[in-house]
Amino acid sequence: MSEAEHAAEEGAKDFIREVVREDLASGETSTVVTRFPPEPNGYLHIGHAKSMCLNFGVGEEFGGRCHLRFDDTNPAKEEHEYIEAIQRDVRWLGFDWGEHLYFASDHFETLFAWAEHLIENGHAFVDDQTAEEIRNTRGTLTEPGQNSPYRDRSVEENLDLFRRMRAGEFSEGDRVLRARVDMSSGNINMRDPVIYRILHAEHPRTGNTWCIYPTYDFAHGQSDAIEGVTHSLCTLEFADHRPLYDWLIANLPTPMVPRQFEFSRLNLTHTVLSKRRLIQLVEEGHVKGWDDPRMPTIGGLRRRGFPPEALRDFAKRVGITKSDNVIEVALLEHCARELLNKRALRRMAVLKPLKVVIENYPEGEVEYLDAVNNPEDEGAGKRQVPFSREIYLEQGDFMEDPPRKFFRLAPGREVRLRYAYFITCTDVIKDDAGNVVELRCTYDPATRGGDAPDGRKVKGTLHWVSTEHAVDGEVRLYNHLFTEPEPTMGDEFLAGLNPESLEVLNGCKFEPALAEVNEGDAVQFERQGYFGCDPDSGSGHPVFNRVVGLRDSWAKIQAKGQANK
RNA sequence: UGGGGAAUAGUUUAACGGUAGAACGACGGGUUCUGGCCCCGUUAGUCCAGGUUCGAAUCCUGGUUCCCCAGCCA
Numbered sequence: 001m002s003e004a005e006h007a008a009e010e011g012a013k014d015f016i017r018e019v020v021r022e023d024l025a026s027g028e029t030s031t032v033v034t035r036f037p038p039e040p041n042g043y044l045h046i047g048h049a050k051s052m053c054l055n056f057g058v059g060e061e062f063g064g065r066c067h068l069r070f071d072d073t074n075p076a077k078e079e080h081e082y083i084e085a086i087q088r089d090v091r092w093l094g095f096d097w098g099e100h101l102y103f104a105s106d107h108f109e110t111l112f113a114w115a116e117h118l119i120e121n122g123h124a125f126v127d128d129q130t131a132e133e134i135r136n137t138r139g140t141l142t143e144p145g146q147n148s149p150y151r152d153r154s155v156e157e158n159l160d161l162f163r164r165m166r167a168g169e170f171s172e173g174d175r176v177l178r179a180r181v182d183m184s185s186g187n188i189n190m191r192d193p194v195i196y197r198i199l200h201a202e203h204p205r206t207g208n209t210w211c212i213y214p215t216y217d218f219a220h221g222q223s224d225a226i227e228g229v230t231h232s233l234c235t236l237e238f239a240d241h242r243p244l245y246d247w248l249i250a251n252l253p254t255p256m257v258p259r260q261f262e263f264s265r266l267n268l269t270h271t272v273l274s275k276r277r278l279i280q281l282v283e284e285g286h287v288k289g290w291d292d293p294r295m296p297t298i299g300g301l302r303r304r305g306f307p308p309e310a311l312r313d314f315a316k317r318v319g320i321t322k323s324d325n326v327i328e329v330a331l332l333e334h335c336a337r338e339l340l341n342k343r344a345l346r347r348m349a350v351l352k353p354l355k356v357v358i359e360n361y362p363e364g365e366v367e368y369l370d371a372v373n374n375p376e377d378e379g380a381g382k383r384q385v386p387f388s389r390e391i392y393l394e395q396g397d398f399m400e401d402p403p404r405k406f407f408r409l410a411p412g413r414e415v416r417l418r419y420a421y422f423i424t425c426t427d428v429i430k431d432d433a434g435n436v437v438e439l440r441c442t443y444d445p446a447t448r449g450g451d452a453p454d455g456r457k458v459k460g461t462l463h464w465v466s467t468e469h470a471v472d473g474e475v476r477l478y479n480h481l482f483t484e485p486e487p488t489m490g491d492e493f494l495a496g497l498n499p500e501s502l503e504v505l506n507g508c509k510f511e512p513a514l515a516e517v518n519e520g521d522a523v524q525f526e527r528q529g530y531f532g533c534d535p536d537s538g539s540g541h542p543v544f545n546r547v548v549g550l551r552d553s554w555a556k557i558q559a560k561g562q563a564n565k
Numbered sequence: 566u567g568g569g570g571a572a573u574a575g576u577u578u579a580a581c582g583g584u585a586g587a588a589c590g591a592c593g594g595g596u597u598c599u600g601g602c603c604c605c606g607u608u609a610g611u612c613c614a615g616g617u618u619c620g621a622a623u624c625c626u627g628g629u630u631c632c633c634c635a636g637c638c639a
Binding site: 013014018037038039041071073074076077130131134135138139140141142143144145172173176178185186187188189190191194196197198199213215216217219220236237238239240241242243262264269275317318319321322323324325326327328330331334335337338341342346372375376405407408416417418419449450451458459460461462463485524526527528529550551552553554555556557 | 569588
């Protein structure tokens with residue numbers, strides 16, 4: 001079975017793949033070519049991940065290809081730094097454009113010739129009006145626009161003026177090239193749209209070769225045609241541009257006819273995805289940068305510890321339609337948990353340590369106890385964890401006066417130390433302020449490994465770290481960037497920032513094996529969540545980011561208790 | 566009385582004239598050396614009104630609501 005046939009039988013079934021399948025079957029096209037077209041003026045975010053999964057996914061599933069093309073038509077806003085960062089992000093997500101890396105700027109010469117072609121056929125004219133005059137004569141949503149007084153210039157004059165625009169004879173804003181379509185169209189994009197403007201700016205790739213640049217409308221579809229893109233997939237807000245896209249292609253000597261299809265963009269709860277607002281968060285210092293783990297950017301998610309596979313799974317589950325949507329972040333979190341449950345090695349880490357002395361355990365003795373690396377994956381093997389007389393437990397795992405349903409440690413109560421022994425709390429030591437600062441316990445030597453030969457059961461199993469063997473480090477806990485599921489639009493959206501989106505914990509105690517975690521590999525801190533190693537880690541001082549917590553039914557019980565009070 | 570797009574459980578999404586199904590979430594239970602994972606169950610939906618049809622989420626007519634568009638941004 002060919003790849004195309006395979007996709008036809010088992011592939012995802014959104015309306016775009018349906019179109020592709022039909023086009024292949026009908027002979028409309030013999031091979032499918034898509035493209036992912038970022039503008040190099042910002043970083044990629046999870047919404048782009050949806051687009052990449054669609055474009056690269058379709059290319060691959062139907063035995064075609066997907067290009068990476070930078071829409072670099074506005075030198076005033078674009079920077080080289082973004083070109084590098086975007087390529088890194090696309091690769092990290094797992095996509096490969098092969099030889100097919102393009103820039104709209106690669107096509108500038110052809111675009112210029114095509115603009116002349118339009119002029120020669122009476123389909124474009126040089127307009128001397130100012131930007132304001134053009135705006136004032138564009139009409140409104142309900143009223144038609146008025147023709148420019150320069151609309152009927154001769155071909156010769158237009159050609160001459162356009163070439164002089166290129167030659168740099170004019171200042172920015174003096175003149176533009178406009179397509180000559182229909183000033184009375186209900187679709188504002190058809191009201192003689194500007195297709196070339198003068199910009200005396202240095203372009204990241206073409207330098208000072210050009211001082212006129214095509215607009216999106218005169219670059220995107222044209223680049224598609226030059227590169228042989230068959231299915232140009234974009235978001236819904238471009239649907240209004242499709243008539244112009246088609247009109248330009250129809251009036252240009254293109255080697256083929258690409259077609260545009262639109263799908264709805266991704267929205268996520270508890271965050272923002274508009275480029276403008278993301279920039280604001282970074283520039284005003286509400287987050288620490290584009291790769292702050294609270295950011296929905298690809299870089300942020302990567303640093304947070306999300307595996308690329310989880311993002312791709314998320315994109316698959318979200319689907320492709322034309323309806324507006326807001327996806328709950330809970331789905332993203334689920335994708336990370338599901339993947340990491342299968343893959344992440346289990347480790348013990350005490351985030352908020354409470355010292356515990358096991359009084360009947362021999363002083364100076366150290367035992368190495370077997371611990372399973374991943375109960376979901378036998379192949380992950382085992383490790384040995386050092387145990388000794390003094391250990392750390394999680395502060396939250398002890399309560400002096402526990403409520404019902406609290407199954408952890410309390411005075412006189414016996415619990416299991418995971419992979420170690422049963423211990424019983426015999427004494428509580430407090431400071432002058434009444435805070436619990438240390439526990440005294442006894443252990444049952446017969447329960448070595450974690451099981452009682454007499455068959456007695458305990459209700460709780462706690463993680464722990466041996467004091468003397470503990471590696472000290474930092475843990476960063478993340479919560480939703482915005483408190484409300486749907487932050488308000490407008491500039492006041494900053495008021496919705498969650499003041500508790502980041503909690504930094506110092507003096508965390510890690511089991512020795514955690515000193516060897518590689519950046520990018522997420523581990524599970526038993527009973528707590530999945531954590532990724534942050535690049536801020538120094539030798540002997542690991543820093544971990546919480547990707548997502550484990551589902552926590554105890555927290556739910558507690559929350560309910562609070563609500564009932 | 567501008568143009569374009571969309572409406573199915575709380576959230577996403579399937580069903581292409583023939584039993585409205587899934588995932589996430591929520592809730593309850595089982596299991597458990599992670600209050601995790603896993604398993605079982607409960608909850609809950611076709612925007613409205615007509616029409617066509619043996620039969621409508623799907624086709625037709627008329628409404629309603631929401632989103633996008635008036636950059637020399639993409």
